[in-house]
Amino acid sequence: MASYYGNGTGTRRSARVLxxxxxxxxxxxxxxxxxSQTRQPAEGSAGLVRVxxxxxxxxxxxxxxxxxxxxxxxxxxxxxxxxxxxRVVGVTDYCDYxxxxxxxxxxxxxxxxxxxxxxxxxxxxxLATRAGGNRLSTVHSLEMLGIAVFATDPHSVDEVIxxxxxxxxxxxANEQGRLVAAGLRRRLSEVAERLSGSELTRVLLVVWPEPxxxxxxxxxxxxxxxxxxxxxxxxxxxxxxxxxxxxxxxxQPEYLIFASDHSDQTNRQxxxxxxxxxxxxxxxxxxxxxxxxGEAIARPAPRLVDSIEQLARALHPERFSLEVTGAPSSALAxxxxxxxxxTR
Amino acid sequence: MRPxxxxxxxxxxxxxxxxxxxxxLLALRLGAVPFSLGDLGENLWxxxxxxxxxxxxxxxxxxxxxxxxxxxxxxxxxxxLSVAGAGFQALLRNPLADPYVLGVSSGAAVGAILxxxxxPTFPWITPxxxxxxxxxxxxxxxFLGRREGQLDSGTLLLAGIISASFLxxxxxxxxxxxxxxxxxxxxxxLMGDLSTALPPGLLWIFVVFFxxxxxxxxxxxxxxxxxxxxxxxxxxxxVDVTRVKLVVYVSASVLTGLAVSVSGAIGYVGLLVxxxxxxxxxxxxxxxxxxxxxxxxxxxxxxxTLARTVVAPTELPVGAMTAIAGAPVFIYLLxxxxx
Numbered sequence: 001m002a003s004y005y006g007n008g009t010g011t012r013r014s015a016r017v018l019x020x021x022x023x024x025x026x027x028x029x030x031x032x033x034x035x036s037q038t039r040q041p042a043e044g045s046a047g048l049v050r051v052x053x054x055x056x057x058x059x060x061x062x063x064x065x066x067x068x069x070x071x072x073x074x075x076x077x078x079x080x081x082x083x084x085x086x087r088v089v090g091v092t093d094y095c096d097y098x099x100x101x102x103x104x105x106x107x108x109x110x111x112x113x114x115x116x117x118x119x120x121x122x123x124x125x126x127l128a129t130r131a132g133g134n135r136l137s138t139v140h141s142l143e144m145l146g147i148a149v150f151a152t153d154p155h156s157v158d159e160v161i162x163x164x165x166x167x168x169x170x171x172x173a174n175e176q177g178r179l180v181a182a183g184l185r186r187r188l189s190e191v192a193e194r195l196s197g198s199e200l201t202r203v204l205l206v207v208w209p210e211p212x213x214x215x216x217x218x219x220x221x222x223x224x225x226x227x228x229x230x231x232x233x234x235x236x237x238x239x240x241x242x243x244x245x246x247x248x249x250x251x252q253p254e255y256l257i258f259a260s261d262h263s264d265q266t267n268r269q270x271x272x273x274x275x276x277x278x279x280x281x282x283x284x285x286x287x288x289x290x291x292x293x294g295e296a297i298a299r300p301a302p303r304l305v306d307s308i309e310q311l312a313r314a315l316h317p318e319r320f321s322l323e324v325t326g327a328p329s330s331a332l333a334x335x336x337x338x339x340x341x342x343t344r
Numbered sequence: 345m346r347p348x349x350x351x352x353x354x355x356x357x358x359x360x361x362x363x364x365x366x367x368x369l370l371a372l373r374l375g376a377v378p379f380s381l382g383d384l385g386e387n388l389w390x391x392x393x394x395x396x397x398x399x400x401x402x403x404x405x406x407x408x409x410x411x412x413x414x415x416x417x418x419x420x421x422x423x424x425l426s427v428a429g430a431g432f433q434a435l436l437r438n439p440l441a442d443p444y445v446l447g448v449s450s451g452a453a454v455g456a457i458l459x460x461x462x463x464p465t466f467p468w469i470t471p472x473x474x475x476x477x478x479x480x481x482x483x484x485x486x487f488l489g490r491r492e493g494q495l496d497s498g499t500l501l502l503a504g505i506i507s508a509s510f511l512x513x514x515x516x517x518x519x520x521x522x523x524x525x526x527x528x529x530x531x532x533x534l535m536g537d538l539s540t541a542l543p544p545g546l547l548w549i550f551v552v553f554f555x556x557x558x559x560x561x562x563x564x565x566x567x568x569x570x571x572x573x574x575x576x577x578x579x580x581x582x583v584d585v586t587r588v589k590l591v592v593y594v595s596a597s598v599l600t601g602l603a604v605s606v607s608g609a610i611g612y613v614g615l616l617v618x619x620x621x622x623x624x625x626x627x628x629x630x631x632x633x634x635x636x637x638x639x640x641x642x643x644x645x646x647x648x649t650l651a652r653t654v655v656a657p658t659e660l661p662v663g664a665m666t667a668i669a670g671a672p673v674f675i676y677l678l679x680x681x682x683x
Binding site: 093106108112119120137140141144145238242 | 375406409410411460470520539540541652657659
């Protein structure tokens with residue numbers, strides 16, 4: 001105990017030394033801290049275009065846009081569909097479509113992308129989406145680095161198409177954007193024509209089985225279901241509700257819809273689910289009225305329309321019976337192997 | 345234990361500062377975008393000698409604007425958590441106390457979530473709301489933790505644990521019932537994450553608050569030493585126990601609130617680093633406070649370097665890294681000391 005009081009002067013002296021050391025450290029930090037937080041636009045640029053993105057932020061995009069980093073798989077798909085694949089310099093780990101997208105530089109996942117990697121790619125434009133898991137703080141961080149970030153926020157199929165057109169305009173592919181959008185709209189109205197007068201099929205879209213996650217009514221997926229002549233039995237204001245299996249059992253959807261690009265694995269998983277209490281009491285499960293769509297149904301990109309066509313055919317085969325390449329003959333349709341038409 | 349001398353304090357701090365410098369250099373060297381040691385040295389020299397026009401654009405962009413600020417933030421967060429942990433351990437006289445045990449991180453998360461609902465597009469608001477949430481929680485726990493006007497360690501601890509689980513339940517409730525999609529990103533934030541850049545203005549506020557709060561705890565170091573042998577004993581030896589407790593409580597809370605507001609909940613640092621420091625350098629608080637600050641900075645910068653590099657370019661949350669690396673280190677030191 002004595003030593004605590006024994007060197008009281010020592011304490012004061014050491015406190016002074018420490019204080020000086022801390023001030024010195026703080027000074028060092030000040031000296032090294034970056035003061036300029038903004039970056040000049042890339043050399044040879046023809047000025048800036050000021051736009052408001054879909055989340056309401058004002059963005060200045062250097063023109064022309066030559067180097068684009070995409071922070072979500074749906075944006076990567078859209079860029080390739082617009083013929084802008086060669087301007088994409090960075091993609092996320094999950095950008096698997098089209099296959100050549102995966103050969104681009106990877107910048108990490110959509111939720112926590114690597115800022116060093118992004119900055120090193122010197123993008124003219126970074127694309128983010130509120131519908132694909134990007135965080136707002138990611139957008140703010142990139143903004144602080146002086147990188148232009150345009151965020152999309154589609155809530156319906158129409159808005160997905162509008163986003164596509166808008167991205168085309170932003171990156172100097174106006175013509176291609178209009179063409180792609182017109183093609184998508186034409187295909188949608190064809191589906192609508194064939195389905196006109198038919199009742200909506202009551203379905204459950206399973207985003208995740210255990211615990212059961214489905215989609216809310218304000219999502220583009222719910223809209224896509226409606227366009228394909230279907231309606232989710234769970235209707236909530238939340239986008240990704242954790243639904244009660246009891247409620248699903250009470251409403252008895254006519255079809256269960258799963259979204260997966262690995263249909264073998266998913267079919268095994270569905271067989272497992274069919275043995276579980278709750279799931280096995282669903283009529284759709286018992287009668288094997290289960291549809292496995294590709295993951296494109298969950299991506300707000302042009303391929304969404306492919307999914308809508310596939311689903312419409314699977315649910316209402318009689319409406320498409322006049323076609324040569326007909327609808328799937330069995331109700332258990334694995335649509336994931338169909339060619340991705342009209343996306344390139 | 346040998347009596348603490350100025351000589352020993354200074355040399356221990358110099359030693360740890362050297363380790364910190366080494367870890368900082370390592371952290372600067374490693375990352376998703378590789379720089380050779382030569383590049384690093386050359387550019388650093390140009391920066392230090394005022395020839396900044398010679399610094400390459402890549403270096404300026406990646407090192408100066410991303411990697412170095414992140415390392416600085418990691419240092420501050422680590423130092424703040426570790427000093428707060430040491431403070432709470434003395435205050436509660438409980439070796440398991442850490443900055444999160446009083447529910448601070450959950451309070452910060454509730455604040456952050458509410459701010460995302462109210463004003464999602466304003467980047468400053470989230471750390472500020474998180475700080476307010478943290479301090480509000482701590483104030484609440486303080487009043488719950490008093491018994492007969494006195495701050496009672498056991499009651500305080502229980503009040504903290506109960507507030508933490510209550511607020512965690514509120515977070516889950518908000519995340520599952522509210523329609524806003526941006527809230528899902530909060531789950532990531534709860535794990536502790538240093539990737540979000542801080543507006544420079546906020547960083548300076550952090551620096552000022554850190555030195556004020558850590559300094560306040562340091563002024564009570566001698567009293568904390570006496571407090572460790574018991575409150576009554578300390579009081580008989582002339583320590584103003586009520587004042588010391590209040591100073592340490594408020595300062596440690598401010599430090600925790602700061603750390604949580606900018607990085608989420610980075611676990612283990614506040615619990616582990618003070619223990620490791622005690623095992624290495626003894627438990628005299630006059631040495632423990634500065635060395636814990638340096639040790640916390642070393643731990644977080646090192647953990648964040650691993651988080652940035654092990655699966656690059658994908659990043660792990662630094663909180664996962666501190667737990668993975670922290671638990672085995674702790675067990676090892678504990679066993680070694682027992683044998």
